[in-house]
Amino acid sequence: MQQAHMSALQTKHAGLDARIAEENQRPMPDTALIARLKKEKLRIKEEITGL
Numbered sequence: 001m002q003q004a005h006m007s008a009l010q011t012k013h014a015g016l017d018a019r020i021a022e023e024n025q026r027p028m029p030d031t032a033l034i035a036r037l038k039k040e041k042l043r044i045k046e047e048i049t050g051l
Contacts, residue, residue, distance in 0.1 A: 002051060005051070006048065006051055009044050009047055009048050009051075010048065012044055013044045013045060013048065016041040016044070017041065019037055020034055020037050020038060020041070023037070
């Protein structure tokens, strides 16, 4: 069960990383969205580290 949860968190983390990179490629990136995505990514990373 814990391994499945870890895999799900890692998938979410990678997805957020991709969304951040995609947003940064836009001509006028939404900095508020990027900040929100980075905070969520950090929260997930901290949860992964805590497992």
